Amino acid sequence: MYPELGQLALILALLLAVLLSVVPLVGALTGRDSLQAFARPLASGMFVFTGLAFAILAHAFLVDDFSVAYVANNSNSMLPWYYKFSAVWGGHEGSLLLWALMLSGWTLAVTIFSRKLPSVMISQVLSVLGMIAVGFFLFVIITSNPFDRLLPNIPADGRDLNPLLQDIGLIMHPPMLYMGYVGFSVAFAFAIAALINGRLDAAWARWSRPWTTVAWAFLTVGIALGSWWAYYELGWGGWWFWDPVENASLLPWLSGTALMHSLAVTEKRGVFKSWTVLLAIVSFALSLLGTFLVRSGVLTSVHAFASDPERGSFLLMLLGITVVASLVLYAFRAPVVHVRSRYGSLSREVFLLFNNVLLVSATALVGIGTLYPLVLDYLEMGKLSIGEPFFNTTFSPLAVATGLLLGVGIFSRWKKTDGGWLARKLLWPLALSTAITAAVMIGYGGFTPWAFLGVFAAVWVTVATFWDLWDKSSSRNGRLYGLRRQSRSYWGMVLGHLGVAMVMAGATIVSNYGIERDVRMQPGDSAMVGDYRIVFTDIGQREGPNYTSEYGSFDVYLDGKQVSELHPEKRNYTVGMSMMTEADIDAGLFRDVFVAIGERISDEAWAIRVQYKPLVRWLWLGALVMALGGFLAIADKRYRIRVSKEKEAKVIQPDASGKTAEVTS
Amino acid sequence: MHPIRKKRLIIVLFLMAGIAIAVGLTTYALRQNINLFYDPTQIAAGEAPTDVRIRAGGMVEEGSIQRESDSLKVQFRVTDYSASVPVQYDGILPDLFAEGQGVVAMGRLNSEGLFVADQVLAKHDENYMPPEVAESLERAEKSRADAEKAAQSASY
Numbered sequence: 001m002y003p004e005l006g007q008l009a010l011i012l013a014l015l016l017a018v019l020l021s022v023v024p025l026v027g028a029l030t031g032r033d034s035l036q037a038f039a040r041p042l043a044s045g046m047f048v049f050t051g052l053a054f055a056i057l058a059h060a061f062l063v064d065d066f067s068v069a070y071v072a073n074n075s076n077s078m079l080p081w082y083y084k085f086s087a088v089w090g091g092h093e094g095s096l097l098l099w100a101l102m103l104s105g106w107t108l109a110v111t112i113f114s115r116k117l118p119s120v121m122i123s124q125v126l127s128v129l130g131m132i133a134v135g136f137f138l139f140v141i142i143t144s145n146p147f148d149r150l151l152p153n154i155p156a157d158g159r160d161l162n163p164l165l166q167d168i169g170l171i172m173h174p175p176m177l178y179m180g181y182v183g184f185s186v187a188f189a190f191a192i193a194a195l196i197n198g199r200l201d202a203a204w205a206r207w208s209r210p211w212t213t214v215a216w217a218f219l220t221v222g223i224a225l226g227s228w229w230a231y232y233e234l235g236w237g238g239w240w241f242w243d244p245v246e247n248a249s250l251l252p253w254l255s256g257t258a259l260m261h262s263l264a265v266t267e268k269r270g271v272f273k274s275w276t277v278l279l280a281i282v283s284f285a286l287s288l289l290g291t292f293l294v295r296s297g298v299l300t301s302v303h304a305f306a307s308d309p310e311r312g313s314f315l316l317m318l319l320g321i322t323v324v325a326s327l328v329l330y331a332f333r334a335p336v337v338h339v340r341s342r343y344g345s346l347s348r349e350v351f352l353l354f355n356n357v358l359l360v361s362a363t364a365l366v367g368i369g370t371l372y373p374l375v376l377d378y379l380e381m382g383k384l385s386i387g388e389p390f391f392n393t394t395f396s397p398l399a400v401a402t403g404l405l406l407g408v409g410i411f412s413r414w415k416k417t418d419g420g421w422l423a424r425k426l427l428w429p430l431a432l433s434t435a436i437t438a439a440v441m442i443g444y445g446g447f448t449p450w451a452f453l454g455v456f457a458a459v460w461v462t463v464a465t466f467w468d469l470w471d472k473s474s475s476r477n478g479r480l481y482g483l484r485r486q487s488r489s490y491w492g493m494v495l496g497h498l499g500v501a502m503v504m505a506g507a508t509i510v511s512n513y514g515i516e517r518d519v520r521m522q523p524g525d526s527a528m529v530g531d532y533r534i535v536f537t538d539i540g541q542r543e544g545p546n547y548t549s550e551y552g553s554f555d556v557y558l559d560g561k562q563v564s565e566l567h568p569e570k571r572n573y574t575v576g577m578s579m580m581t582e583a584d585i586d587a588g589l590f591r592d593v594f595v596a597i598g599e600r601i602s603d604e605a606w607a608i609r610v611q612y613k614p615l616v617r618w619l620w621l622g623a624l625v626m627a628l629g630g631f632l633a634i635a636d637k638r639y640r641i642r643v644s645k646e647k648e649a650k651v652i653q654p655d656a657s658g659k660t661a662e663v664t665s
Numbered sequence: 666m667h668p669i670r671k672k673r674l675i676i677v678l679f680l681m682a683g684i685a686i687a688v689g690l691t692t693y694a695l696r697q698n699i700n701l702f703y704d705p706t707q708i709a710a711g712e713a714p715t716d717v718r719i720r721a722g723g724m725v726e727e728g729s730i731q732r733e734s735d736s737l738k739v740q741f742r743v744t745d746y747s748a749s750v751p752v753q754y755d756g757i758l759p760d761l762f763a764e765g766q767g768v769v770a771m772g773r774l775n776s777e778g779l780f781v782a783d784q785v786l787a788k789h790d791e792n793y794m795p796p797e798v799a800e801s802l803e804r805a806e807k808s809r810a811d812a813e814k815a816a817q818s819a820s821y
Contacts, residue, residue, distance in 0.1 A: 236757070570760075
């Protein structure tokens with residue numbers, strides 16, 4: 001009975017989405033307030049019914065209702081309850097329902113947090129979100145209905161959740177990632193609404209900025225969680241594989257990062273408007289592309305379990321309609337926008353422009369590397385793959401260049417920066433960064449040009465960020481007062497940039513100084529990895545709730561002292577008969593020691609992988625710091641306090657020296 | 666020239682230079698890092714280049730896995746049931762690597778016809794078959810059927 005109600009709720013949500021995509025838009029175009037007033041109730045209703053559908057599906061999982069095909073395929077009565085719950089988005093249908101839930105959640109959030117926006121604007125934004133929702137509800141209902149029944153032959157038990165997904169990282173990774181993907185739909189909707197009514201101004205930028213930032217922050221966390229999960233669960237210690245599915249999430253992140261920065265320029269200085277709109281469209285299109293790549297089955301990976309060509313073509317159609325429609329609108333409306341502000345060639349505007357050029361180049365690079373093999377395959381021009389070396393050789397220089405530019409850009413001023421002043425300003429931070437980098441190189445004992453560049457870029461960003469913070473926080477009333485006077489959005493920027501530096505440092509150090517060894521061991525043997533001695537003490541059978549495992553025991557010694565005891569496992573999940581390697585990691589802020597069991601080679605001996613991973617944690621900590629910066633930035637006062645007309649004209653944030661001033665709006 | 670135009674020109678030139686460098690790097694890197702796929706029949710026929718990083722795939726031949734007793738070196742044959750190629754690998758094989766399973770190996774073919782793999786991929790699902798392998802098996806199946814038909818018609 002319940003599943004049919006879920007189906008009904010989905011259909012009702014679709015109907016509400018159809019109304020939402022038409023009624024408020026007509027109201028906005030014809031200037032009828034009565035029609036615009038429908039926007040909020042419709043959006044709320046859509047959320048309620050999607051939530052209901054989601055809750056019913058979750059209920060079906062928790063009570064083991066195997067008459068529902070999706071539950072039977074993705075769950076099992078032996079699963080612990082939390083995996084039953086996360087299995088809701090463990091497969092194709094449920095994860096799309098989650099997508100739809102997120103979308104209606106974001107739509108609801110727009111209705112709640114945008115009360116001060118003009119009614120015309122909000123109606124258009126909500127209508128655009130409604131249109132996207134129509135597409136996805138249709139997709140779920142027509143091609144991927146999670147409520148399909150297996151009647152009358154109800155299976156006695158389910159086929160179990162893929163053991164790879166039975167993990168805490170995978171409970172959280174998809175919702176976070178989807179929050180990010182779907183979040184860009186809000187920035188997209190704002191851009192489309194602005195194009196429709198031709199109001200591409202600073203106010204528009206200020207409205208869409210927090211939405212973009214928060215979507216970006218979620219996406220950052222989602223990507224980091226995926227990487228962390230791959231590290232301990234899937235990758236034998238690798239943290240990024242340039243797998244097309246990973247790239248699919250990196251693409252909107254890169255263009256979203258560009259969008260955040262260009263929105264800053266549009267808000268503060270009123271320039272780059274057309275560019276910003278284009279980036280908003282591109283970021284959302286890339287989110288859709290990511291969903292298409294992962295969900296259509298064109299890629300074979302852990303993510304694409306069930307593939308069905310019908311689904312792929314439907315998603316491709318959605319993507320096509322979105323891109324073509326928004327670009328046509330862009331082509332007709334964007335030239336209306338005029339730019340009046342001027343800026344010098346060394347201004348902060350120009351530095352942010354270069355930031356955008358680098359980030360968009362990186363997006364293009366990753367895009368080419370990901371799509372080129374797919375396109376060739378589709379055109380039947382041969383099967384090929386583009387491996388990690390391609391991405392490593394092309395992406396690293398761009399990342400380093402972005403870091404170097406970032407450090408300079410931090411010191412630049414809006415409108416105009418004096419070249420001589422900037423050069424003098426950079427001298428000491430540069431010297432300090434070089435010294436620190438040299439010290440790090442000596443500490444890790446080995447110089448390679450790439451390691452040096454990567455570490456230098458990270459140190460340089462850190463030094464420049466703190467230097468600027470020091471400059472800005474000097475105050476007659478003492479340092480503490482000066483620090484406290486900084487706005488939350490400034491602190492957000494500081495954290496965001498420090499997070500970038502941490503990721504750069506982590507990536508460089510672990511790639512250049514990490515040690516990975518595959519060794520043949522039997523109980524009693526020991527192996528060295530870096531300064532650590534790993535002793536294989538024992539291995540034996542163990543029973544888990546839904547698996548049996550070979551349970552290994554290893555002691556880790558440093559300088560003759562035992563630092564930890566690790567228990568990697570080789571699990572055999574009984575229902576699906578699938579083997580899983582569970583690595584065990586002695587995690588630390590500055591290094592991880594990683595042990596994983598490979599296959600059994602003889603009666604006694606096993607293949608064992610031992611790894612020393614310096615600074616690997618910084619990758620994910622850095623991402624968290626970045627995301628924290630994003631959340632801090634949207635907590636800035638100016639988004640909450642309604643700035644009156646008089647105040648808007650006034651100078652709000654004179655900087656420490658008082659030489660220049662930022663003008664909001 | 667008008668100073669604003671000059672400034673714009675400089676910015677545009679910078680952008681062009683940046684894009685040119687990016688395109689150059691991309692094509693260079695692409696040329697270095699494209700890994701073409703070959704099936705055992707193609708490799709046995711000598712169609713695959715030696716000492717270039719390529720991908721090869723097929724089914725692991727029954728009874729072909731040989732391990733060395735003192736290291737992780739392993740040798741096995743990959744087949745599409747028409748031809749087979751010896752593959753050597755030093756390292757940990759994936760969980761679902763087994764005889765009769767589909768695999769894709771990355772590596773180089775040496776002059777003796779031995780495929781030295783640096784990476785072996787199998788999938789985390791026993792029903793999964795890498796698409797390239799599935800296709801090459803189909804092709805091999807078809808050409809065998811054609812050959813049989815030809816043989817039959819020849820005998821008439």
